Amino acid sequence: MSHHPETRAVRPPVVAPVEGQPVSVPIHQNATFAFDGPADVAAAMAGPDGAFAYSGYTNPTVRALELAMADLEDGAAALATASGMAAMNSVLRGLLRHGDHVIAQRQLFGGTVGALADLAGRWGVEVTYVGTDDPAELRAALRPESRVLVLETIANPTGHVPDLPGLLAAAREAGLVSIVDNTFATPLLCRPIEHGADVVVHSATKYLGGHHDVVGGIAAFADRERYVAAWNQAVTLGTVADPFGAWLVLRGLKTLPLRVRRQCDNALTLARRLVGHPAVAAVHQPGLPDHPSHARAGRLLAGYGGIVAVDLAGGSAAVEKFLGALRLVLNAGSLGGTETVVSHPATTSHRHLDPEARRAAGVGPGLVRFAFGLEHPDDLVADVEQALSVAAG
Numbered sequence: 001m002s003h004h005p006e007t008r009a010v011r012p013p014v015v016a017p018v019e020g021q022p023v024s025v026p027i028h029q030n031a032t033f034a035f036d037g038p039a040d041v042a043a044a045m046a047g048p049d050g051a052f053a054y055s056g057y058t059n060p061t062v063r064a065l066e067l068a069m070a071d072l073e074d075g076a077a078a079l080a081t082a083s084g085m086a087a088m089n090s091v092l093r094g095l096l097r098h099g100d101h102v103i104a105q106r107q108l109f110g111g112t113v114g115a116l117a118d119l120a121g122r123w124g125v126e127v128t129y130v131g132t133d134d135p136a137e138l139r140a141a142l143r144p145e146s147r148v149l150v151l152e153t154i155a156n157p158t159g160h161v162p163d164l165p166g167l168l169a170a171a172r173e174a175g176l177v178s179i180v181d182n183t184f185a186t187p188l189l190c191r192p193i194e195h196g197a198d199v200v201v202h203s204a205t206k207y208l209g210g211h212h213d214v215v216g217g218i219a220a221f222a223d224r225e226r227y228v229a230a231w232n233q234a235v236t237l238g239t240v241a242d243p244f245g246a247w248l249v250l251r252g253l254k255t256l257p258l259r260v261r262r263q264c265d266n267a268l269t270l271a272r273r274l275v276g277h278p279a280v281a282a283v284h285q286p287g288l289p290d291h292p293s294h295a296r297a298g299r300l301l302a303g304y305g306g307i308v309a310v311d312l313a314g315g316s317a318a319v320e321k322f323l324g325a326l327r328l329v330l331n332a333g334s335l336g337g338t339e340t341v342v343s344h345p346a347t348t349s350h351r352h353l354d355p356e357a358r359r360a361a362g363v364g365p366g367l368v369r370f371a372f373g374l375e376h377p378d379d380l381v382a383d384v385e386q387a388l389s390v391a392a393g
Helices: 005-010 038-044 060-072 084-095 110-123 135-141 164-173 224-237 243-253 256-274 294-300 315-325 355-360 377-392
Strands: 077-081 101-105 126-130 146-152 177-181 199-203 217-221 280-284 307-312 341-343 367-371
Touching: 060 077, 060 217, 060 243, 077 084, 077 224, 084 110, 084 146, 084 177, 084 199, 084 217, 084 224, 101 110, 110 126, 126 135, 135 164, 146 164, 164 177, 217 224, 256 280, 256 307, 256 367, 256 377, 307 315, 315 367, 315 377
Parallel strands: 101 126, 101 146, 146 177, 177 199
Antiparallel strands: 077 217, 199 217, 280 307, 307 367, 341 367
């Protein structure tokens, strides 16, 4: 049948390889998929496991990322979302109801604390913050309405490493669903599901994407039931990942092992150089022998992470001079890419918290957080040391 030129212009042939598979995952940059009949469309849109029908639900490129992350985290399924907080909120809203109780670690990312505070205000969800060195503190916080435990593998920004095996075992005994933010560790340093976690969350914006050019999130699940609940929330909230963003994260995964190793090495090198510096009051990095989590991090992690937090001796006044004097290290609010960045958590990642909550999270006015990239460590040392001289002057 011959069509008019206008019709032929908008209906070019769709070419798919018959032989020879693409080495890189293709970008399926389309919103909708066509079927032979309405029953097929309805079946495809009935849940997360059907045929691809609409990229607001899922997409072949997005699915490839989800399969890759489920495999890396040893999970049964994974959900890719538009941001790390989209992943966390989809999971929390899939698990919690009005009047439920959440137990969370005291040293927690400010955005997660903000999300829990919003649930408390809107849904009447109550939250108790506990230390993470003794499972007995978790058990003491339990209530009949306790439903969820929230942890971080490596706490932002102090590098505290919780007793994952002990806490996750106590949570399972109490019937809690455990969520572990594994952003700072990545699956290369720790796989929390192996220690008993139910859900693992990542800001894919950080190390997984790894190039400061994509915003995304991932939640990996130990069982499919909780995956389906979170997927339903992601569809309702409109937070499913887009194909191009998913493709950028897939591209980042290919170099993740190489980047994470170099970032860990750079972080430990700089941490060691800063210990005892006259302009530095304290250095927080679990690879240092005097860090409170050093022994536990050595047992649980395959590396100490790429983050170093530093308390400047001059407090907030020194912070302004120090950050302004850096020339190679970039002042930036995010992290995990190929470039080394620094931020002031009290006014960025933990700005949502009141002063008391910031103190509980280990965030003082003089704290700065380095997230190390792939530059040569000597260049990073030189830049940081000259900026410290300016801050102390």
